[in-house]
Amino acid sequence: MNVLNPPLFEALTREFGEVRVTDQGAAMIARHVRYPGGQVRLEVGSAGEYYRVCCAFCNDTRFRLWINHRWGVPDPKTGSRHRWAAICYNENCLAREENRVELIRRVSWYDRTAGAGRVKILPGRVTEPGTPKPLPRDFLRLSELDKGHPARGYVRSRGFVPDLISQRWGVGYSEAGPFPGAGIGRLVIPIHRVTEDGARVWGWQARRLNENEHLPKYFTAPGLQKTAFLYGAERITDGTGPVVVCEGPIDVWRFERDAVALLGNHISDSQVRLLCRLATGRPLVVALDGEARDEAEVVVTRLRRARESSILRPDPSPVLLMPFPAGRDPADCSHEELKRRMRRLLQTT
Ligand SMILES: [Zn+2]
Numbered sequence: 001m002n003v004l005n006p007p008l009f010e011a012l013t014r015e016f017g018e019v020r021v022t023d024q025g026a027a028m029i030a031r032h033v034r035y036p037g038g039q040v041r042l043e044v045g046s047a048g049e050y051y052r053v054c055c056a057f058c059n060d061t062r063f064r065l066w067i068n069h070r071w072g073v074p075d076p077k078t079g080s081r082h083r084w085a086a087i088c089y090n091e092n093c094l095a096r097e098e099n100r101v102e103l104i105r106r107v108s109w110y111d112r113t114a115g116a117g118r119v120k121i122l123p124g125r126v127t128e129p130g131t132p133k134p135l136p137r138d139f140l141r142l143s144e145l146d147k148g149h150p151a152r153g154y155v156r157s158r159g160f161v162p163d164l165i166s167q168r169w170g171v172g173y174s175e176a177g178p179f180p181g182a183g184i185g186r187l188v189i190p191i192h193r194v195t196e197d198g199a200r201v202w203g204w205q206a207r208r209l210n211e212n213e214h215l216p217k218y219f220t221a222p223g224l225q226k227t228a229f230l231y232g233a234e235r236i237t238d239g240t241g242p243v244v245v246c247e248g249p250i251d252v253w254r255f256e257r258d259a260v261a262l263l264g265n266h267i268s269d270s271q272v273r274l275l276c277r278l279a280t281g282r283p284l285v286v287a288l289d290g291e292a293r294d295e296a297e298v299v300v301t302r303l304r305r306a307r308e309s310s311i312l313r314p315d316p317s318p319v320l321l322m323p324f325p326a327g328r329d330p331a332d333c334s335h336e337e338l339k340r341r342m343r344r345l346l347q348t349t
Pocket of ligand 1: 093
């Protein structure tokens with residue numbers, strides 16, 4: 001497996017068995033900041049690739065001990081060894097010093113090698129918005145297609161009015177793509193980038209129009225770092241009500257506004273930061289697909305920690321989980337049902 005810190009990955013595999021990788025290939029993005037007193041500190045914007053093992057301290061069986069690819073490797077300027085970047089998302093086991101010491105002991109050969117400066121981190125890719133990726137050349141909005149077009153038919157089959165989805169979300173169709181290896185003729189869903197200056201289309205995802213399992217369900221614009229975006233961020237209103245975090249664009253359509261999609265069931269550091277900024281002071285409701293219950297709990301914990309530990313603006317607003325049974329997701333519910341669930345969830349807290 002291509003990872004950024006092979007010696008750490010190997011040491012963990014030897015000690016813990018199976019190791020899963022999250023944000024594979026994503027570099028740590030950090031800068032050195034000189035404080036008034038002359039002290040230099042490393043400010044981490046995005047932690048990048050993590051290795052996940054079953055936490056030995058709480059008998060976890062669901063890969064909830066996360067260890068960053070830089071863990072144990074000294075920073076050249078500050079000497080910091082990123083010990084903060086190992087965390088148990090089950091019972092926060094590494095908050096206890098004896099567990100931190102034990103983890104280091106279990107990978108002691110790796111730790112000594114890294115401490116001596118002999119572990120080289122591979123460069124990795126930088127997750128950032130990059131340059132905008134234009135919509136396919138033959139893109140047409142749903143409202144510009146014939147009434148009987150399969151793209152309109154697909155949207156209708158999911159319980160939406162095509163012209164409304166076209167107008168509200170800018171959704172359309174492309175025959176030619178580029179969708180290399182992903183078949184032709186897809187629903188094209190624009191993704192916006194939201195900054196202080198407003199929102200503009202920055203890329204897209206394209207969904208297949210049928211349930212042909214041989215073709216990927218979603219295809220992302222080539223070169224777009226989807227983990228740097230929150231789908232639907234442009235329709236977060238100025239209100240004080242909850243903001244929902246889902247997996248896919250179609251879930252977001254169901255909520256109509258104040259909902260974003262992670263474009264997957266993991267949340268990247270950039271998405272955490274973006275959410276903390278766009279939803280300051282508002283409840284966050286995590287509503288991933290029913291199958292992704294473990295992943296949903298990790299998303300909740302990461303958002304809570306980020307809100308609590310923010311030095312610039314700590315945010316005490318709640319982060320709640322809206323569970324779905326396996327096989328169901330927000331897109332399967334009616335808008336009214338989601339409103340009802342949301343009201344109940346907020347009342348019980
Ligand atoms: Zn644990």
